Every structure is written in C-alpha cells, then in structure tokens.
Amino acid sequence: MKAQFAIIGIAMLLAATSCRTSKDSLNYFEDTRATNDIEFNLQDCKIKLEPHDxxxxxxxxxxxxxxxxxxxxxxxxAKLGSLQESSxxxxxxxxxxxxxxxxxxxxxxxxxxxxxxxxxxxxxxxxxxxxxxxxxxxxxxVNFKVSVLGEVRMPGTITIPGERVSILDALGQAQDMTEYGDRSNVLVIREENGKATYHYINLNKSDVMTSPYYFLRQNDVVVVSPNKVRQDNSKYNNNNAYKLQVTSTIVSACSVIASLVIALTVK
Structure with a gap:
C-alpha cells in the first residue's frame, strides 16, 4: 500500500514538473525575469522603398x-470583370x-x-x-504586407496600415502562436538585393529587439516552427496511420485468401 502511494506521489510530482516546464516554454523574453530594468537600442525600423512597391x-x-x-x-x-463599379x-x-x-x-x-x-x-x-x-x-x-505561417492560430498574409511593424505585431495579427509554436526557433525570410535571405530568431531572449529582423520589411515571411511535442505527435500519428494501413492490407489479404480456400474446399 505504501509503495502504491509512493508511486502516485512520484507520478504527481513528475506531472507538476512537466506542466511547469511546458508553461515556461510558452513565455516570451524569459530572461527579463531576472531584472526589472532592461534597455536596448532598437534597430532602425524605417522602410526603404524597393521595386514593385x-x-x-x-x-x-x-x-x-x-x-x-x-x-x-x-x-x-473597380476591378476588371467586377459586377459592381465603384462610384x-x-x-x-x-x-x-x-x-x-x-x-x-x-x-x-x-x-x-x-x-x-x-x-x-x-x-x-x-x-x-x-x-x-x-x-x-x-x-x-500602400502595399506593405507580411506573411505569417506555421504554428499560429490564424496563418496568412497581413496588410500593414503604417510603416512600422515588429515581429510581435505580426504575431499579434495572427492571433499569436499556438501552444505548439517554438518561440526559440522563428524563421524570417527576407528578399534583399534580389536574393532571399533567412534568419532564425529566439523570442525567449529579449535581445532579439536589437536584431535587424525584429522590425519587419515589406513582403517578409515569418514561419513559426513546431516544437518537439508537435513533431513527436506528428511522428506518432504517421506511424499509427502506417500501422493501420498495413494491418488493413493484411486483413484484406487474409480475407481474400480465406475466401479462396473456402471456395476451393466447397468444390
């Protein structure tokens, strides 16, 4: 009986620890807990005009x-082909x-x-x-837009009304990350000088505000990577689906063989 209580206690302790770890992983700027006063010089957020603007x-x-x-x-x-014309x-x-x-x-x-x-x-x-x-x-x-994809609640393209938008603003427009979003591994894809560049940023760290990718530029793409829980679940579901498919195939094959055996036996 005592052993059972001990096992239950250990299980509860592990569950509490697991919950706390999961909760901490959902926080932005975790390093700010150590101090109440952090200052950074923000990067220049002024948008430079580019072709196709x-x-x-x-x-x-x-x-x-x-x-x-x-x-x-x-x-x-009014757009070409529209049934209604603007007056x-x-x-x-x-x-x-x-x-x-x-x-x-x-x-x-x-x-x-x-x-x-x-x-x-x-x-x-x-x-x-x-x-x-x-x-x-x-x-x-007038065509300043960014795209937010991956583990967010409302992925899509966002039109920016002004000329200043941070990565946090964009995530806010996308209704924030899901609980499966990896805040330490956010990808920003940017076109510069005719080439696509990419950079990973860690939103668990407050010094991300000094990054040239903190303020977004026109046509930037933000991709929130899935965390390990989501990846493990995906692998688990894929494996189960594969096993189910194999099992179904075996059962079908056995059913066909059994039908043939019965048919031959009857003859």
Missing part, C-alpha cells in the same frame, strides 16, 4: 490649381519599376529605390517648391 503621392497647396498638374488623374478603382473616383498610385524608378508628372523619372517615404516627400517638396509656393507632399506605401 506601390505608392500613394498627393501634392496640395493653398492654391490647389497650382499643384493639380503634379497629381495623377482620378480613376475608378467614388480615387487618385491613382505609382508602382516602383524593376529599376527602382517612378515617373512623376512634370518632374519625369525619379529614382526612389533606397529612399524612405519621408525622404521622397522631402525631395518632391524641394523640387516642386521651385514652381509652387509652400507645397504639401504626402507619400504613403
């Missing part, structure tokens, strides 16, 4: 007629070509690749000021 640029002033020639004409945003006209957007250029009214071709939207707005303001007094230039990146 889509820009909204508007130019206004106290005299709208003076800046009208610097704006693209209005257009109907609200909108200003067209610019798409950065493969050379990193846009064609701007009156100013011609402008190389914008590598600029921030603020720098482009400043450049346009300076150039337009040569002809128009006190122009107001607004530049927005």
């Amino acid at each position: 889509e820009l909204f640029i508007s130019v206004t002033s106290l005299m709208p007629e003076a800046t009208a020639q610097y704006n693209l004409p209005l257009a109907n945003p 609200q006209m909108r200003q067209q957007t610019y798409v950065v070509d493969s050379n990193g250029d846009i064609k701007f009214p009156m100013l011609g071709q402008i190389h914008v690749e590598g600029m921030t939207t603020e720098q482009l707005a400043g450049y346009l303001t300076e150039e337009i000021s040569k002809e128009v007094k006190d122009p107001i230039v607004k530049v927005e990146l």
Whole structure:
C-alpha cells in the first residue's frame, strides 16, 4: 500500500514538473525575469522603398490649381470583370519599376529605390517648391504586407496600415502562436538585393529587439516552427496511420485468401 502511494506521489510530482516546464516554454523574453530594468537600442525600423512597391503621392497647396498638374488623374478603382463599379473616383498610385524608378508628372523619372517615404516627400517638396509656393507632399506605401505561417492560430498574409511593424505585431495579427509554436526557433525570410535571405530568431531572449529582423520589411515571411511535442505527435500519428494501413492490407489479404480456400474446399 505504501509503495502504491509512493508511486502516485512520484507520478504527481513528475506531472507538476512537466506542466511547469511546458508553461515556461510558452513565455516570451524569459530572461527579463531576472531584472526589472532592461534597455536596448532598437534597430532602425524605417522602410526603404524597393521595386514593385506601390505608392500613394498627393501634392496640395493653398492654391490647389497650382499643384493639380503634379497629381495623377482620378480613376475608378473597380476591378476588371467586377459586377459592381465603384462610384467614388480615387487618385491613382505609382508602382516602383524593376529599376527602382517612378515617373512623376512634370518632374519625369525619379529614382526612389533606397529612399524612405519621408525622404521622397522631402525631395518632391524641394523640387516642386521651385514652381509652387509652400507645397504639401504626402507619400504613403500602400502595399506593405507580411506573411505569417506555421504554428499560429490564424496563418496568412497581413496588410500593414503604417510603416512600422515588429515581429510581435505580426504575431499579434495572427492571433499569436499556438501552444505548439517554438518561440526559440522563428524563421524570417527576407528578399534583399534580389536574393532571399533567412534568419532564425529566439523570442525567449529579449535581445532579439536589437536584431535587424525584429522590425519587419515589406513582403517578409515569418514561419513559426513546431516544437518537439508537435513533431513527436506528428511522428506518432504517421506511424499509427502506417500501422493501420498495413494491418488493413493484411486483413484484406487474409480475407481474400480465406475466401479462396473456402471456395476451393466447397468444390
């Protein structure tokens, strides 16, 4: 009887330890528990313009007629083949070509690749000021999106309304990781200079905030890897499925053989 109680006690202790370990593995920035005051210099999060970016640029002033020639004409945003057409006209957007250029009214071709939207707005303001007094230039990146895949509750592509998004923001938009997400092994895939680069980051460590991959760029892909529990479950389920398939095949074969034996015996 005492041995049974001892075994039960050990089992409960192991279960409690297992639960605690699992809980700890779900925490972000575990190293912050050791201190209440940690400071980091965050990486520059300003987005640099790249080919295929889509820009909204508007130019206004106290005299709208003076800046009208610097704006693209209005257009109907309804998509081709749509049964319903939008009655609200909108200003067209610019798409950065493969050379990193846009064609701007009156100013011609402008190389914008590598600029921030603020720098482009400043450049346009300076150039337009040569002809128009006190122009107001607004530049927005309208196709800033990232994808979040893997062990998250809502995988998919997320459109970013502003120009600053951290990996935590993206995970928040994806409804956070599942309990099977490996916070120490998160992959960020990024296209730089025409090449795909990748980097693994550890969200259990707070110094990830100093990583150049902490703030995401347009078209980044975040992939949350499954933890060991998920991988083991997957292997277990695959093995069981294989065993079930083999067993089913053997049973079917035995059934066919038995039918043949019975048929031959009857004859």
